[in-house]
Amino acid sequence: TQAMVGGGDVTYQAWIEMLPGSSRPVPLSVTGGDSVTVAITQTGASDWSIAMKNNTTGERYTTTVKYVSSNSSAEWVQEAPSVGRGLVPLDNFGTLTFTSASAVRDGAKMDVRALDAHAITMINGARQAIATPSVIGADGASFSVTRTQAPSDGATPRRRRG
Numbered sequence: 001t002q003a004m005v006g007g008g009d010v011t012y013q014a015w016i017e018m019l020p021g022s023s024r025p026v027p028l029s030v031t032g033g034d035s036v037t038v039a040i041t042q043t044g045a046s047d048w049s050i051a052m053k054n055n056t057t058g059e060r061y062t063t064t065v066k067y068v069s070s071n072s073s074a075e076w077v078q079e080a081p082s083v084g085r086g087l088v089p090l091d092n093f094g095t096l097t098f099t100s101a102s103a104v105r106d107g108a109k110m111d112v113r114a115l116d117a118h119a120i121t122m123i124n125g126a127r128q129a130i131a132t133p134s135v136i137g138a139d140g141a142s143f144s145v146t147r148t149q150a151p152s153d154g155a156t157p158r159r160r161r162g
Contacts, residue, residue: 001030002081003091016050018067028052028061037100042069074103074115078131078145080122080152090122090130090152097144113140124152 004011012030017023030036035055043049043064051062076098081088101112113136122131128150134143 026061029059076101093147095144095146099142101141111141112136
């Protein structure tokens with residue numbers, strides 16, 4: 001989901017993105033503070049089901065897309081939005097929490113700890129952290145991303161070591 005500010009108003013939007021393509025909005029109503037669940041399931045060689053649920057309102061959206069995947073990664077992402085080839089300043093989103101994060105590897109459902117997840121810290125042009133991930137929770141399937149007070153111009157993702 002994303003929040004867009006224009007003329008003093010904030011508009012919220014749910015979207016999907018099939019790389020290397022651009023994101024596209026989907027008809028799921030969201031607003032700030034909503035809890036959203038997403039399940040992406042491979043249903044055929046190049047067929048994927050994307051099911052989204054706004055847990056706050058109960059509204060659902062499901063679609064099937066064509067996508068040829070290497071099946072080599074799964075990501076849970078908080079990212080700086082872009083327009084054209086440039087990045088838009090990252091808003092002060094506070095803390096975003098991911099829960100029940102899992103993926104299927106070799107036919108077995110595994111949480112992010114078992115998948116040996118790698119945290120990535122978003123930095124600005126001055127190499128200051130602007131969004132930092134937490135360690136994985138005790139349940140092995142949750143973590144959070146917190147916005148720092150550093151300015152976000154020129155945000156760049158960077159893998160955090162250690």
